[in-house]
Structure formats: structure tokens, C-alpha cells
Amino acid sequence: MTEHVVLAGASGFIGQHLAAAYRARGARVSTVGRSGSDASWGDTAGITALLEGADVLVNLAGKSVDCRYGPENRAEILRSRVETTRELAEAVLACTAPPAVWFNSSTATIYRHAEDRPMTESTGQIGTGFSVDVATAWEREFFAPDLPATRRVALRMAIVLGDGSALVPLMGLARAGLGGPQLDGPWPATRARLAAGTHHREGAGGGRQKFSWIHVDDVLGSIEWLREHEEVDGVVNLSSPNPTDNRTMMGIVRRAVGMPVGLPATRWMLELGTAVLRTETELVLKSRWVLPERLVEGGYEFTHPHLDEAVKGVVAERRQRIGGRG
Incomplete structure (x- = not known):
């Protein structure tokens, strides 16, 4: 019988990759999203019909955090995660044969800014601030309903790399000679941003x-x-077992694209630049030190455990796909 995979919020980089991979191995892939999907948000009955008898549900829905955190964007970042997760739970509950397992995207940003020790599922400390509040609300909504026939796993994903990921603009900066480290420093806070x-x-x-x-x-x-290991549920960190730091990471990117030098960016440059680009310095300055304790202890073997190999592979893949320097 053909495997049926339902992907919610599949229009982004990760969703497209998963959809292509599952289809390549012969699975039936259905999507939940906006226009062009097999079922649309707001049509709970249609989503229920799509989930009936499905093997697995993967939810990746949520507005990109690569934006300026003004009131409207903050509200949409939260709504697009919590409300979609709530609607999927209602649909799963309405199924007579619900998916056996539901993977819901979360984020490793839920942990505090960590410079002293790594954050694992068992010892990690939840942080504070807007991004953390979104992540905790998201997971709370995910685990709140009673869904006895469906195992649930929240995927606390670190920054995901690949052709089309956040690595691509870093490659562009490196080629332009701007691929030095992003340097933290003091910066005044307004009352509004503190609040x-x-x-x-x-x-x-x-x-x-x-x-x-x-x-x-x-x-x-x-x-x-995780699908094979039915004993695992709850939260799972999705991150390489070999984290690094920003300075080392940018050096790896420079070498991969063949640029020997890279100018650093200080805090004031980053603040001005992110204001122009309508994004946030947190995305590059927060210290995210996360280890995949449950995956490693369970015996998962990473395909790409080391950053230098992973980045070289992405650069080569992109060059092959679009030609030239990529």
C-alpha cells in the first residue's frame, strides 16, 4: 500500500525538500496550506478528510522570522503557528483513522542565550523574550489536546542548511568580501522593544x-x-552533534566560496543593516548552543555531522544547479 505523507506548510525550503524526497521514493504526498494545496487552512473538514488514514503528518507552518519584529509581524508570527497547530489538532481528533505520528516544527531558539554550556532536551533552560514566548506557546498548543491514537513529537530545529536556506545570503556576503564574523556589542534599547x-x-x-x-x-x-522509534515522543532537538561558533562558521563559508578575507560586522553595522533589510540582529547574535541528546543516545547516525563538509556540499550543489559560482 502506498505510503501517505501529509505536509502542512510545505511551501518553504524545508517543506519542498521533504515533499520531493518522499515523492522520489514513491510516497503519496498531500499538502495543507494556502492556494494550490490539497486542503486549505480554515477548511477543517477538508483537512480531516486529507488526514484520514494518513501514515504521518508533518507540520512546518509559520510565518518566516526573517522580518522586523513590529506589532503586526509579531502577531502574525504567533498566529501562524498557534492557530494552524490548533486546527490540525481538531482535524486529527475528528479522524476515525488518524495519523499514527505527528511531527510539529518547533525551534531551538526556545532555549536561553547559552555561552556557558550546551542545551539538551533534559538539561536545557528555556529562555526569555518574544521568540521564546512564541516557541513555548507553539509547543503548548501542540501538546495540549488529548490525541490518544497519535504520537506527537515537537522538532526543536536549529538553523537548517541546504541549497535555498539561510546559508545562501551568507555565501553572497562572503563572495563580496563581507564574510567576517558578526560581532556583538552594546546597543541602546527602546522601551517599546524591551516591552x-x-x-x-x-x-x-x-x-x-x-x-x-x-x-x-x-x-x-x-x-x-523517529518514525521507526515509536518509543520516542515529546520534544527532540534537531541539530548537528558538532555545533561551532559564528567566527568559525563564517570562516568555513569563506573557504567554501574561495574568498580568503572577510570584513567583520560590528553591532552598530548590524543594527543599521538589519533595520534596512527589515530583519533582526537576534538571528545572528543570539548564542544558540544546542545538542541532539535524544537522537545521539538513540543511535541516529547523521549524514552531515560536520559543518565544513556540509557547507562545501551546499556550495557544490548550488553551483551544479544554477551554474557559475552559485
Whole structure:
């Protein structure tokens, strides 16, 4: 019988990768989203029909956090995660033969800014601020309903790398000679940003903020491993077992694209640049030090455990796909 995989919020980089991989191995892939999907948000009956008898549900829905955290964007970042998760739960509950397992995207950003030790599922400390509030609300909504026939796993994903990921603009910066470390430092906070929890407080200097990551191939690999290990539920960190720091990461990117030098970006440059680009410095300055304790202890073998190999592979894949320098 053909495997049926339902992907919610599949229009982004990760969702497209998963859909292509499952279809390549002969699975039937259905999608939940906006226009062009097999079922649309707001049509709970249609989503229920799609989920009836499905083997697995993977939910990746949520507005991108690569934006400026003004009131409207903050509200949409939260709504697009919590309300879609709530609607999927209602649909799963209405099924007579619900999916056996539901993987819901979460984020490793839920942990605090960590410079002293890594965050694992068993010892990690939840942080504070807007991004953390979104993540905790998201997971709370996911685990709140009673769904006895469906195992649930929240995927606390680190930064996902691949052709089309956040790595691509970093490659562009490196080629332009701007691929040095992103340097933290003092920056004044407005009352509004303090109240909203969107001000990044000064942390590690010298580009030593930790950088936790995972290759998109290992996102798929982790999901498949978790499907096989039915004893695992709850929260699982999806990150390479070998995190690094920002300075080292940018050096790896420079070498991969063949640029020997890279100018660093100081905090004031980052604040001005992110304001122009309509994004946030937290995305590069927060120290994310995350380890995949449950995957490693369970015996999952990473396809891309080391950053230098992973980045070289992404650069080569992109060059092959679009030609030239990529």
C-alpha cells in the first residue's frame, strides 16, 4: 500500500525538500496550506478528510522570522503557528483513522542565550523574550489536546542548511568580501522593544556566539528515524552533534566560496543593516548552543555531522544547479 505523507506548510525550503524526497521514493504526498494545496487552512473538514488514514503528518507552518519584529509581524508570527497547530489538532481528533505520528516544527531558539554550556532536551533552560514566548506557546498548543491514537513529537530545529536556506545570503556576503564574523556589542534599547522582548542583550564578543545547525538531509533523516522509534515522543532537538561558533562558521563559508578575507560586522553595522533589510540582529547574535541528546543516545547516525563538509556540499550543489559560482 502506498505510503501517505501529509505536509502542512510545505511551501518553504524545508517543506519542498521533504515533499520531493518522499515523492522520489514513491510516497503519496498531500499538502495543507494556502492556494494550490490539497486542503486549505480554515477548511477543517477538508483537512480531516486529507488526514484520514494518513501514515504521518508533518507540520512546518509559520510565518518566516526573517522580518522586523513590529506589532503586526509579531502577531502574525504567533498566529501562524498557534492557530494552524490548533486546527490540525481538531482535524486529527475528528479522524476515525488518524495519523499514527505527528511531527510539529518547533525551534531551538526556545532555549536561553547559552555561552556557558550546551542545551539538551533534559538539561536545557528555556529562555526569555518574544521568540521564546512564541516557541513555548507553539509547543503548548501542540501538546495540549488529548490525541490518544497519535504520537506527537515537537522538532526543536536549529538553523537548517541546504541549497535555498539561510546559508545562501551568507555565501553572497562572503563572495563580496563581507564574510567576517558578526560581532556583538552594546546597543541602546527602546522601551517599546524591551516591552516586546525583541531587544537583543549584549552577549559573547569576538564572534564567539555559538552556532547550532542541521543539514536539511538530516531533518528528513531524523524524522524517518523517529518514525521507526515509536518509543520516542515529546520534544527532540534537531541539530548537528558538532555545533561551532559564528567566527568559525563564517570562516568555513569563506573557504567554501574561495574568498580568503572577510570584513567583520560590528553591532552598530548590524543594527543599521538589519533595520534596512527589515530583519533582526537576534538571528545572528543570539548564542544558540544546542545538542541532539535524544537522537545521539538513540543511535541516529547523521549524514552531515560536520559543518565544513556540509557547507562545501551546499556550495557544490548550488553551483551544479544554477551554474557559475552559485
